[in-house]
Amino acid sequence: MVPALPLLPMTDVLISEVGPRDGLQSVKATMPTADKLRWIDALHAAGLREIEVASFVPAKLLPQMADAAEVVRHAATLSGLTVMALVPNRRGADAALAAGAHKLTMPVSASRAHSLANVRKTPEEMVEEVRAIAALRDERAPQVRLEAGISTAFGCTLQGRVDEDDVIRLAVQCAEAGAQEVGLSDTVGYANPAQVRRLFRRLRNELGERAGAAHMHNTRGLGLANCLAAFEEGVTTFDASLGGLGGCPYAPGASGNVVTEDLVFMFEAMGVSTGIDLARLVAARAPLVQGLPGEPVYGMTPEAGLPKGFVQGATA
């Protein structure tokens, strides 16, 4: 029995929290399951309505994710939350569906070198994996959404430049193979706002409503500027990580997910509703820090505090 996809609240943008997956799999320490659940509860209490909670990969490769099924089962009890899980292959998808995930996300790299390093498959082989997982989903749980995230869409530390035609072609192939959303990821922090506008414009022209999330990194400080550029091109879903936890362990030099706290502050200050309460969001750092003692957390808004007289929900 797979629960129905919860309705999203009426907000201007959807912030998709990736910390419990992207963040936790990038650090050496393993957060105890009980801390993960407390952290996810706190994120949910802050108003997050989509959280990537786990990755279904073999525990010997990523011991941080050994409790993926338990984490998904718990998260699925939280009201109104879309529980997302990363699945690199059919076996992972099978386990994620069995645990009750509402949405599966698959990393499909536009850089051949990164794809081989990350999942040991070519981009073309990953498109076939998307097709196979879409078929599995259709058969087992047709209400579960399938997302493909095009990694290294803006450049790659191994390959350097990534051709924009390759990115768009791969995105179209993923949609044709059955992904209902295809997002673009700046896995290594190479993107600039002009490129972000150009690629998301092409993506929307090709895919319409199937054009998905912007997953930006802050490696060179441009994370929020790139999110702004994507927003101005009509993107409404943004990945971010609480405390900026995470990056990609298989892309050397990659670091720095966009910080959820700073991204939410930017949008809310602009009068763009996120549905997220900033004070509670900052409070959700406590279980993260408790579960990963010694791990640095980032974010300028939590450090500086909110502006004097700032009222969330007031006009920008």
Added chain:
Amino acid sequence: MVPALPLLPMTDVLISEVGPRDGLQSVKATMPTADKLRWIDALHAAGLREIEVASFVPAKLLPQMADAAEVVRHAATLSGLTVMALVPNRRGADAALAAGAHKLTMPVSASRAHSLANVRKTPEEMVEEVRAIAALRDERAPQVRLEAGISTAFGCTLQGRVDEDDVIRLAVQCAEAGAQEVGLSDTVGYANPAQVRRLFRRLRNELGERAGAAHMHNTRGLGLANCLAAFEEGVTTFDASLGGLGGCPYAPGASGNVVTEDLVFMFEAMGVSTGIDLARLVAARAPLVQGLPGEPVYGMTPEAGLPKGFVQGATA
């Protein structure tokens, strides 16, 4: 004898470096004059064509700026450089003109509380100061440009919200009093991109070509996003500080000028020419660090390095 204003190179945007003034006056230590000159030389060698090199204030208030005249005289020997000096009053303007500054900048705060704390004058009294300095300039050195920077234009740590009508009215008064450029400063890091667009649009509607620079802070991580928003509204001059040095010592909680290195990377990656060589710009951190041992410098691009295959001046 005041030298003629040098011609600006043909670039898409002008990055106005404020570190030697805004940065140095915010730190406790005083950089030795020889180090300042080496730093300014390195900035010039990197391609910066406007540098705010000093503040003409009494040395007992700001011992870091006691050598202002000597610094201006040296900077004025650098080819093609617009040497800018901050002047809070007529006495400062007189000394700056005598030293050979090409451009004077005056801080005029839109927040009454900040204005009194910063220069012990009301905004209205500062407009009269602009008028007096414009008259002095007309008489002594008509080729010298006069800029007014409206501080706390996006909010104030003392007063909180700053009315947008107050900001625009003050900007118009400064222009009418003789300032050839009027910029807007996010002195305390409260600005958001929607507000930046709105205020610069109004500024340009009111002042046309007299609408001046965007001076953004990165206090809450939004510095580059705010610069991007200003750029998209037609702003072409951006203040920034090498290594992110500086803030405003009289506005509690203010910190974090936009980092020149990250801002230049953003524009160059977008294909927007700055005339600045990124490798030489990063090299200009050496004399800064040498002259201010122990002072932290910021910047994500210098830490992460340039993207693999990145060629400055190639299309974005």
